[in-house]
Amino acid sequence: MYQDLTPEKIGLKEWSKQFRMVGDSEIKEFKYYNNDEWGIYLSPPATFMVYGTRQLKKLKFDNSLAALRLWGFTFNESERLFRARQSGKRIIAAMGDLGTVPVIAMAFPDCIPFYPDCTWWTPFFNESTVLLDKASELGTPEASCFVRSTLAAFHKMAYFPKPDIMFASTGASCDDYSCIMQMAEEMGYELNWLEIPFRRQHRSFHMSEEHAVTDSGFKYPKRFETYLVNEYKRVWRKMEALTGTGDLKKLNASIEKNNRVRRLVNDIKDLTQTADVAPFPALEMMVIEFGNLYGYADIDEWLDILKMIKDTVADRVEKGIGILPSDAVPLAWVTPTADPLLLNIVEDLGGRVVATEYVINQALTIIEEDIEPFQALARSFMNASLIGSTEERVRQIAGSVDSGKIAGVIITNMLGCSHCAMETRLIEEKLKNVPVLAIDVPAPLGITEQLKTRITAFIEMLR
Amino acid sequence: MNDILTSRERFGLLVIDEKPDRCNIMPLITSHAATVKGMKVRDYYTNGENMARAQIAAIDKYEHDAISIFSEVGIIAEAMGSEFEYPENDLPIQRTPALEKKDIEEIKIPSPTCDARLPVYLEAIEYAYDALGDRVPILTYIPAPFTTAMMLSDPNKFLIQTIKESSRVESIVDRSLAAAIELCYHVIDAGGLPIIVDPLASSSVVSPKTYRQYALPSERKLVDFLHRYDLDVILHICGDTSPILDVLPQTHADLISIDRVNMQQAIDKLSSAVRIIGNYDTSRLAFSTPDDIKAEVRNMVEGALHAKQGYIAATGCEVPIKAPEENVMAFVDSVKEVGWYWV
Numbered sequence: 093m094y095q096d097l098t099p100e101k102i103g104l105k106e107w108s109k110q111f112r113m114v115g116d117s118e119i120k121e122f123k124y125y126n127n128d129e130w131g132i133y134l135s136p137p138a139t140f141m142v143y144g145t146r147q148l149k150k151l152k153f154d155n156s157l158a159a160l161r162l163w164g165f166t167f168n169e170s171e172r173l174f175r176a177r178q179s180g181k182r183i184i185a186a187m188g189d190l191g192t193v194p195v196i197a198m199a200f201p202d203c204i205p206f207y208p209d210c211t212w213w214t215p216f217f218n219e220s221t222v223l224l225d226k227a228s229e230l231g232t233p234e235a236s237c238f239v240r241s242t243l244a245a246f247h248k249m250a251y252f253p254k255p256d257i258m259f260a261s262t263g264a265s266c267d268d269y270s271c272i273m274q275m276a277e278e279m280g281y282e283l284n285w286l287e288i289p290f291r292r293q294h295r296s297f298h299m300s301e302e303h304a305v306t307d308s309g310f311k312y313p314k315r316f317e318t319y320l321v322n323e324y325k326r327v328w329r330k331m332e333a334l335t336g337t338g339d340l341k342k343l344n345a346s347i348e349k350n351n352r353v354r355r356l357v358n359d360i361k362d363l364t365q366t367a368d369v370a371p372f373p374a375l376e377m378m379v380i381e382f383g384n385l386y387g388y389a390d391i392d393e394w395l396d397i398l399k400m401i402k403d404t405v406a407d408r409v410e411k412g413i414g415i416l417p418s419d420a421v422p423l424a425w426v427t428p429t430a431d432p433l434l435l436n437i438v439e440d441l442g443g444r445v446v447a448t449e450y451v452i453n454q455a456l457t458i459i460e461e462d463i464e465p466f467q468a469l470a471r472s473f474m475n476a477s478l479i480g481s482t483e484e485r486v487r488q489i490a491g492s493v494d495s496g497k498i499a500g501v502i503i504t505n506m507l508g509c510s511h512c513a514m515e516t517r518l519i520e521e522k523l524k525n526v527p528v529l530a531i532d533v534p535a536p537l538g539i540t541e542q543l544k545t546r547i548t549a550f551i552e553m554l555r
Numbered sequence: 556m557n558d559i560l561t562s563r564e565r566f567g568l569l570v571i572d573e574k575p576d577r578c579n580i581m582p583l584i585t586s587h588a589a590t591v592k593g594m595k596v597r598d599y600y601t602n603g604e605n606m607a608r609a610q611i612a613a614i615d616k617y618e619h620d621a622i623s624i625f626s627e628v629g630i631i632a633e634a635m636g637s638e639f640e641y642p643e644n645d646l647p648i649q650r651t652p653a654l655e656k657k658d659i660e661e662i663k664i665p666s667p668t669c670d671a672r673l674p675v676y677l678e679a680i681e682y683a684y685d686a687l688g689d690r691v692p693i694l695t696y697i698p699a700p701f702t703t704a705m706m707l708s709d710p711n712k713f714l715i716q717t718i719k720e721s722s723r724v725e726s727i728v729d730r731s732l733a734a735a736i737e738l739c740y741h742v743i744d745a746g747g748l749p750i751i752v753d754p755l756a757s758s759s760v761v762s763p764k765t766y767r768q769y770a771l772p773s774e775r776k777l778v779d780f781l782h783r784y785d786l787d788v789i790l791h792i793c794g795d796t797s798p799i800l801d802v803l804p805q806t807h808a809d810l811i812s813i814d815r816v817n818m819q820q821a822i823d824k825l826s827s828a829v830r831i832i833g834n835y836d837t838s839r840l841a842f843s844t845p846d847d848i849k850a851e852v853r854n855m856v857e858g859a860l861h862a863k864q865g866y867i868a869a870t871g872c873e874v875p876i877k878a879p880e881e882n883v884m885a886f887v888d889s890v891k892e893v894g895w896y897w898v
Contacts, residue, residue: 104744105744108740108743108744111783111784116783119783130571132785133785134785135784135785136784138743138744138784139743139784139785139786141746142693142743142746142747142748142784142786143563143567143692143748144563144567144688144689144692146684146688146689146746149746170567171571174568174571174572174573175571178572178573218689219689220689220690222561222689222690247559248559248560248564250560250564250565250567250568250575251564253573
């Protein structure tokens with residue numbers, strides 16, 4: 093039986109050496125869709141590197157078996173989606189809403205939701221411009237967000253199978269991605285659009301309206317809830333038409349299962365962010381947070397992985413051990429980085445991420461289980477990061493600043509993402525009580541020594 | 556039609572049982588790459604950067620679907636003590652097998668980072684991976700244990716030993732297996748996908764009985780080791796393998812590369828279990844004309860394209876060092892004319 097070693101972050105070659113100690117039976121123990129033939133996924137980073145995920149040569153990973161499982165599972169997702177289709181499951185593409193449509197899709201038998209949007213990480217993990225170049229060729233401007241790589245993936249059909257049905261969010265959604273989705277539609281993909289309302293700030297002309305308040309304390313006109321309920325019911329009807337089934341009890345069960353994921357992730361985040369010594373790396377934590385969107389296309393296996401991670405983290409916290417020095421400088425990270433290497437670099441240079449705002453607040457909140465399910469989904473979604481004001485988005489980070497948890501804030505702005513470019517400066521302005529470092533995430537392979545020097549100087553200044 | 560996918564994407568789909576835009580084209584362009592680059596063959600196999608640059612030049616010229624890091628099958632045996640001489644414009648020639656000077660117990664498991672030309676391979680993989688690894692698979696040929704065992708020995712003595720001294724042969728093969736595994740560890744960490752080559756296990760060299768007794772178990776152990784990494788394993792055996800086609804799936808290889816075998820027979824016997832790679836006659840590449848090659852390759856591809864588990868168009872053996880470039884180009888072009896799945 094494999095025993096975890098003293099926690100540390102290790103590189104690909106070290107993981108390969110450590111992997112020699114993993115027994116054949118342990119490798120066979122973990123499998124997606126419970127399939128013995130092709131569902132086994134516990135591989136060292138080197139495996140995925142051999143198949144072209146080039147950044148794995150540079151990244152450092154947590155050395156626990158739980159982390160190995162996490163990486164094996166997430167890097168296996170593309171294959172998993174193809175295997176899902178081969179085994180008769182339906183592939184549901186959710187786009188833009190980040191967290192709610194999959195909860196509905198999971199209420200239908202053998203339906204596997206996923207987010208094509210997440211292809212935006214692929215050019216960075218692969219250290220490759222293949223997708224970005226193809227996207228430019230297909231008509232997206234180079235000055236648009238890296239999420240344009242998704243368009244190339246739609247063209248190539250090699251990163252995920254052609255979905256059986258696609259739901260695309262528009263309205264108060266990412267504007268660059270809205271364009272990408274429209275271009276995908278022009279390619280011949282049939283999209284089902286749903287509109288996301290903008291969560292207006294509380295203003296006097298709304299005073300006469302009935303309002304509600306989200307878990308995160310955001311106020312919104314109650315009619316938005318009704319609007320979203322109707323949108324989600326449209327999604328439900330489309331899914332009914334696709335599958336020939338529809339049982340609202342299964343939607344309740346899906347909500348309950350997704351809440352289990354969300355609670356586990358909240359627990360892991362709490363443990364990780366509040367421990368004296370960082371028990372788990374920021375990179376793995378970002379992957380964990382984003383798993384809330386759709387459970388990486390096998391939510392049951394993902395739940396099991398999360399339990400293992402929580403046990404690993406809890407054990408480390410109890411023993412007071414971790415992967416960073418105890419004097420690492422506590423930071424908040426705002427907006428997820430497209431280039432995962434930046435999270436490694438910030439930790440290597442003395443930082444520690446203890447708070448995050450990765451634009452997926454809606455996927456982190458617990459969905460109410462004691463009210464009508466569509467209303468619960470709508471109310472949960474009204475917590476979304478990107479549908480309201482910058483002030484609301486920053487509020488939670490500001491709260492952590494005020495409580496003294498955070499010494500500084502790093503914002504990773506996406507070069508070419510119009511939304512991020514505009515909002516980064518606003519966030520900086522609103523976080524007046526704490527030093528802020530705004531980084532324009534460069535294109536793949538674009539991290540320079542100059543950028544590292546800026547990060548070094550920032551952390552030294554905080555120290 | 557124009558390619559939609561990169562070679563990397565194309566191979567990636569094949570190994571998860573999906574049809575790519577067109578079939579993969581992987582002629583075994585190994586030392587022939589030196590000719591393409593205009594370098595001496597010796598400069599190719601003694602310098603990793605040269606090997607990689609030549610391979611990249613070949614990819615640029617032919618636009619086929621794989622880098623092939625390889626020169627000859629003696630590379631592990633050399634690192635274990637067999638001696639070779641290096642002709643300027645030909646592949647290394649074995650001078651003294653290690654077991655002519657030492658006992659098997661004295662032969663050490665080589666270190667791929669420092670023994671003989673194994674570092675050349677690793678350097679070549681690293682270089683090619685940095686240059687093209689996001690677009691093209693970096694296949695790295697690993698001599699199989701049985702082949703290495705014979706390269707450690709006087710071949711005549713070794714073949715007699717397979718009949719009279721099985722325990723000795725087994726111990727040589729076991730040691731060769733350990734050396735192959737050690738090399739694989741490093742190849743994988745460098746970014747290479749190991750492809751097992753066992754030319755001396757061919758039915759042109761040994762009997763099916765000898766194959767089953769020595770080569771097959773060691774191939775299977777090496778394949779199983781690579782399966783721990785969840786890698787898709789290619790096994791290539793040169794020459795005639797018709798008599799052992801039935802047992803090749805027992806190696807557990809995911810893709811089997813064949814040479815002098817009737818393709819239809821191979822499809823009938825193998826294609827429900829493994830993906831098939833092959834098998835254009837390389838002597839035709841050396842001595843035929845582009846038009847003839849195009850017609851023959853077209854026939855081959857049309858017959859094999861829809862093999863149940865998938866098909867890779869390839870040559871049956873290595874492209875001859877001095878094969879005319881227009882002939883190799885004709886091979887690739889012909890597959891690109893008829894090898895489409897997405898139409």
